[in-house]
Amino acid sequence: MKIFNKRNKNYAQIFELFTEESWSENCKKYNKKISLLFSGKKHEVFIDVKGETITYFIGLGKADIQNFEFQQVAMKFSQTQKKNFQTVSTLILADFISEKQFQEFIKGLFLGTYNYPFEKNHPFWNEKFELHFGNLSQKKLDNIISRADAICEGQTACQDWLNKPANLKRPEAINAYLKNLAKKNQLKYTIFNRKKCEEIGLGAFLSVNQGSAYDAAFTILEYKTTVKNAKTFGLVGKCVLFDTGGISIKASDNMHYMKSDMGGATAVIGALIYASQMKLPINITAILPITDNAVSENAYLPSDVITAYNGKTIEVLNTDAEGRMTLADGLSYLSKNYKTDVLIDLATLTGSSVRMFGDTCGAMFSNNENLKNLLIKTGDKTNQRVWNLPLWDIWKDDFKSDVADFKNISMKPIGDCIVAAKFLEGFIEGHPNWAHLDIAGVAFGNVGYAKDKAATGYGVQLLADLIENYH
Numbered sequence: 001m002k003i004f005n006k007r008n009k010n011y012a013q014i015f016e017l018f019t020e021e022s023w024s025e026n027c028k029k030y031n032k033k034i035s036l037l038f039s040g041k042k043h044e045v046f047i048d049v050k051g052e053t054i055t056y057f058i059g060l061g062k063a064d065i066q067n068f069e070f071q072q073v074a075m076k077f078s079q080t081q082k083k084n085f086q087t088v089s090t091l092i093l094a095d096f097i098s099e100k101q102f103q104e105f106i107k108g109l110f111l112g113t114y115n116y117p118f119e120k121n122h123p124f125w126n127e128k129f130e131l132h133f134g135n136l137s138q139k140k141l142d143n144i145i146s147r148a149d150a151i152c153e154g155q156t157a158c159q160d161w162l163n164k165p166a167n168l169k170r171p172e173a174i175n176a177y178l179k180n181l182a183k184k185n186q187l188k189y190t191i192f193n194r195k196k197c198e199e200i201g202l203g204a205f206l207s208v209n210q211g212s213a214y215d216a217a218f219t220i221l222e223y224k225t226t227v228k229n230a231k232t233f234g235l236v237g238k239c240v241l242f243d244t245g246g247i248s249i250k251a252s253d254n255m256h257y258m259k260s261d262m263g264g265a266t267a268v269i270g271a272l273i274y275a276s277q278m279k280l281p282i283n284i285t286a287i288l289p290i291t292d293n294a295v296s297e298n299a300y301l302p303s304d305v306i307t308a309y310n311g312k313t314i315e316v317l318n319t320d321a322e323g324r325m326t327l328a329d330g331l332s333y334l335s336k337n338y339k340t341d342v343l344i345d346l347a348t349l350t351g352s353s354v355r356m357f358g359d360t361c362g363a364m365f366s367n368n369e370n371l372k373n374l375l376i377k378t379g380d381k382t383n384q385r386v387w388n389l390p391l392w393d394i395w396k397d398d399f400k401s402d403v404a405d406f407k408n409i410s411m412k413p414i415g416d417c418i419v420a421a422k423f424l425e426g427f428i429e430g431h432p433n434w435a436h437l438d439i440a441g442v443a444f445g446n447v448g449y450a451k452d453k454a455a456t457g458y459g460v461q462l463l464a465d466l467i468e469n470y471h
Contacts, residue, residue, distance in 0.1 A: 001110065001124055001149075003141040006134030008089045014055040017094035017105075019063040042069070043076050047084075056081065068383040070101045071108035078112025078124075079448040087123040092133045099136055099144070106131075106148045111155060111457070115449055116163040118156045150277040151464060154270035155457040157181075161266045162444060162455035166242040166259045171217040171290050174241070178219060178288075181269070185276035188222040202289075204308040205329040208322040209291040211246060211299025217290035218329075223272060227281035233467055234340030235272075235286040236330040237265035238323045238347035243293045246319030247301055257453060261323070263443030264346035265290070267459025274464040282467055285338045289326040293319070305404045309333050310427060313404035321408045323349045324420050328427040335429035342371065342470065343434040345424065346459055352416035354441035361385035362442050362458070365421035366435040367428075374466065375435055384462035386437060395422045 018026070023040030034057065038046035042061030047054060058077055060070070097105070113122040123129055133141065161169060161177075175191060182189035194216040197206050202218060209216040219239075243261040244250060250258065265288045275284055300306070304316040306325070310332040314325065327345055335343065353363040361379070364386035366372040372388055379385040395418050398410035406426060410419045421436045428434045442458040 001126075001129050001131070001145065003106070003131045003133060003145050005136075005138055005141065006091065006132045008091075008130075008132055010089070011091040011132070012053055012088035013086060013090040014053065015058060015090065015092045016055060017058045017060055017092070017097065019060045019065070019096075021063045022096060023059070043073060045077060045081065054084075066383075067100050067104050068381065070097070071104040071111070072383070074105045074108025075112035076448060078109050082113055082122060085123045087126045087129045089130045089132060092131060095135060097135065099140055102133065102136065103144045103147060106144055107151055110148055110152050112448075114156055114159060116160060116454065118160050147278065150274045151461060153277065154273035154464065155460045157273055158266040158270035158460050159455040159457050161269065162260055162263055164259065166292075169241050169259070169262075171214045171241065171292075174239075174290060175217050175219060178221065178269075181273070182221060185223070185273065187272065187276060188220075188224070190220040190222075192216070192218040200309070201307070202309050202329045202333065203306050204314060204325040205289045205291070207300040207304065207306045207316070208240070208246075208293055208325050211294045211296045212292050213294065213296070214292065218333075219288045219290055221272060221284075221286045221288070223276050223284040223286075225279070225281050225283055230282050231341040231470060232283040232285065232339065233470075234334045234338060234343040235268045235284060235463070236327055236334060236343075236345040237268035237286065237288050238262065238327055238345070238349065239265035239288040239290045240323060240326065241290065241292045243320070243322065244295050246293050246295060246299050246322060248318045248320040249295060250320060257444065260444035260453075260455065261293075261348050263348040263439055263455075263459070264437075266455070267346050267439070267443070267463060270457070270460030271463035271467060274460070275467055278468070280468055282470065284467070285334060285340060287330040287334050289330045291326065293322040308427065310336065310429065312406065312426060313401075315401040315404040315407045317407050317411070318409045321420070323347050324408060324423050327424055331424060332427040332429060335427075335431050340431070341433060343428060343431045344437065344463075345435075346437045346439055346463075348440040348443050349420055349438045350417040350440055352418075352420075353438040356417065357387060357441050359441050359445045359456075361387045363417050363438040364388050364435060365391050365418070365425075365438075367391060367425070367431075368433045368435070371433050371435050374470070375437075375462075378466045378469075379462055382461040382465050384442070384458050386462075389418055389421070391418075391421060391425060393422075395419055399423060
């Protein structure tokens with residue numbers, strides 16, 4: 001895909017964008033048929049064929065639409081019309097669009113071509129496909145396409161790995177991918193198997209893995225910039241490849257959706273791809289504690305007392321609260337062995353956050369006011385929103401244990417996402433700039449490209465924008 005300043009006089013495809021207001025001002029220029037059948041409302045599309053040229057009239061809605069809405073409109077337009085597009089020179093007409101808005105439109109145009117499994121066989125991804133837009137310099141257009149390429153690669157990788165069926169994402173499969181990804185993007189790649197995890201004391205992570213037929217894969221990926229004195233992000237992504245619930249087994253009706261329990265990890269992978277491809281002036285250390293949560297004769301049991309990496313003990317009351325076990329060791333290992341300016345973990349962690357917010361936003365917890373505000377602002381900007389919830393110490397009482405430092409759940413039927421966040425706070429080793437994002441309701445759900453629930457790509461653009469613009 002290439003974008004050029006407007007220069008070709010023969011376009012077989014034209015994308016014309018209108019707000020309701022701009023259409024009202026311009027409709028006299030078009031024939032009566034179009035004026036009657038198109039109004040510029042958001043997501044409205046009218047197709048006009050004249051000779052060998054196809055013109056798509058695309059509605060944006062009200063004139064004060066936010067930047068991310070350009071991506072939404074373009075994505076839906078691309079999803080619904082993608083079978084009709086051709087590999088030809090295509091003109092985009094929208095003189096009122098700013099550079100940021102055009103950038104979002106391009107992202108949406110290409111992200112809308114996603115289907116699982118993703119293959120770049122759509123006309124838009126053909127090297128011969130050209131977009132022409134006359135409002136911006138070629139330098140700015142080249143920058144836009146570079147960013148679109150990087151974010152599309154990151155988000156499609158996120159969606160593909162989340163959408164894969166369980167039998168196609170065993171630990172060895174995802175680690176082969178991560179090893180190749182590290183080589184391609186100049187990342188440092190480290191992996192600890194079960195034996196190594198035992199040696200260094202990753203007891204909470206291993207308690208979940210001990211029921212698995214597959215070896216542990218506690219994986220570390222590091223991106224290093226050449227810029228001196230750059231900030232360092234620490235990222236931990238929950239990476240439970242499939243979650244049966246363990247001995248506290250889940251109901252069978254929706255268990256097939258538990259292939260999505262690695263949404264935190266896939267968001268981190270997508271952000272790493274974007275940062276490395278854009279060569280962002282920041283360092284990233286990412287930890288992915290990779291395992292499944294299986295039922296077997298070796299599975300950990302309710303009432304087990306586990307010693308985590310930082311020496312704290314955990315009484316297991318429910319083996320389906322495995323995510324906080326794996327994250328506990330991921331957070332404490334990262335905090336004890338790496339110096340980071342920002343620490344963020346992401347996880348498809350609790351049904352509590354789903355019941356609270358559905359698919360509208362992620363639940364956010366943070367011990368730092370500036371990071372909290374920045375995440376909210378970035379979420380609003382990217383439409384991958386978060387909502388702040390409290391980390392009050394009163395919640396600690398709900399998971400105090402008689403036989404260990406903590407229980408891994410509260411026995412009360414309320415506030416589990418808050419309890420989980422307070423539990424994880426005990427493993428950040430006093431890090432002053434930490435945030436926990438519970439993305440259970442937003443990482444996997446209703447999407448435009450699939451009949452059933454599927455990966456949304458949530459978290460990639462949130463993290464990418466946060467990292468790129470962090471000061």
